[in-house]
Amino acid sequence: MSVAQEGTTVTMLAGGVGGAKLAQGFARLLPDPRLRVVVNTADDFQLYGLAISPDIDTVTYTLAGIANPAQGWGIAGDTRHTLDAIARLGGESWFLLGDQDFATHILRTHRLRQGEALSRITADFAAALGIGPSIMPMTDQPVATLVDTPKGRLGFQDYFVARRQTDDVLGVVFDGIEHAEPAPGVLGALTDADLIVIAPSNPIVSVGPILAVSGVRDALAEATGMRVAVSPIVGGKALKGPADRMLATLGHEVSALGVARIYAGLIDLLVIDSIDAALAPHVEALGMGVLVTGTVMGGPDDRERLASEVLEAGLRSREERA
């Protein structure tokens, strides 16, 4: 961390797996309280009456070092005895929850029903798992992504998991977003950050809901820190999930340039993959800087390498601006 100063603070806006990986990279670079991760909660849903927060859990498990390294979500070595027994009793078993994962959902649901805020519960779980960085839900109010498809409007997990993203996405609605207030600390984390990093997460359904929470887009627009996004589209394809297909059916260009257009006016710098180097001039023409590097993250060392490059490029841009 040649450029990063002692007190450098980074705030990330993140969805699930991609955001979690980059967050882990930053967590290895920065002293604990200097990293805050604001996480999408519009994927949250209920199953068997349990409150499930897939993106928060993925970020939490990854920062705790217990995430399943192969799939990116869930807990390493977790078993499925509870889910198998649910199926034996006639319950649904399409959402693959591990036994340790159930513990998270059971305790979270219990505390939510007792009136505690998701932000408080999330912070407590992070503390129990020894996580230093702050993990913040974007909001404590329920928001639900609904996806309009040729088959009609679907709940997000129905589209994403049960139907395996086979439907064309014609529109996206964040149900409840008009009543969603930023969770405690979210706006402050945008205001006081030296660097704001939009993770390589789905711009529509992962980053989109965070930006749609009351006050977040304005706070980002007015932030004094450098604002950097990492493109989740590499070589015209999403690294993970349906972002590429979703961008296409929603009329966006499926490329790092398409991502740049979505974030234009909100970011100072876009990080694109070396394979997309030829797009750099077009991205710069939108009024933002470009960092071209390897963005496909492997293990923890690779995540730290990318985080370090993003941090240096962001801080260097800020010095140049100053």
Place this chain on the structure above:
Amino acid sequence: MSVAQEGTTVTMLAGGVGGAKLAQGFARLLPDPRLRVVVNTADDFQLYGLAISPDIDTVTYTLAGIANPAQGWGIAGDTRHTLDAIARLGGESWFLLGDQDFATHILRTHRLRQGEALSRITADFAAALGIGPSIMPMTDQPVATLVDTPKGRLGFQDYFVARRQTDDVLGVVFDGIEHAEPAPGVLGALTDADLIVIAPSNPIVSVGPILAVSGVRDALAEATGMRVAVSPIVGGKALKGPADRMLATLGHEVSALGVARIYAGLIDLLVIDSIDAALAPHVEALGMGVLVTGTVMGGPDDRERLASEVLEAGLRSREERA
């Protein structure tokens, strides 16, 4: 089953492990619809917001052939990954729930919250597990056993599990019993049974709540079938649990004779262990018959042996009475 006729019906009143074992014995003797087990629900409680019905689950798992044979409760080979992860997140872990067991509680809780009756859920779970006999909760309304001790009034599982039955029981209250209606089928199962069997369960906190449900004691008193109880006290000690200590501190004699006195007027026959043979004349003096045999049940064959002896003795008594 030399005496049992084709159409013989048996209704049991049962608590947990002892009742489940004898029920399994009867299930091996009788064609499926001829056995009904009415189960205590006053031990039911909530943990992490999950509705747990220990006695129903013990009977269900035992009749499904999946009960843990060593401890009598829980599921054979079950793991504790969920519970370990709950502890890691700072949750309570004093009640030993297995991963497969959690499935039962999660689905039951979900369906109860949706307004379904415990009796319906219990029947569905039994069907899903391939159980032929009817398992009926004593009531669909919540009832909670509270135990008065020198330390004050305790919830039953707090007394039973968390504090390991170390407190003297000075009194027992079945909170909510005044609003408890018998679950569908319970009274009918007492009225039309050829044999009613009170399992070798705790007379105070397992059988007591069932008898206290509105109409049950009267239905038992007026039943035309033979009424048989199996003493849970053998050689002055409870086979399992705190029944012996509880009887003592509540002023009962801790013996099969003490049990006979509790059930006097409600049963026609008491089954006592061979070790207690000397008590037989005293029991008979209370106006009931006595069957002296080995009552300590080992594995399934032994359970069937005891069930067969109870069935024969009960039906023979009925013939003699007729």
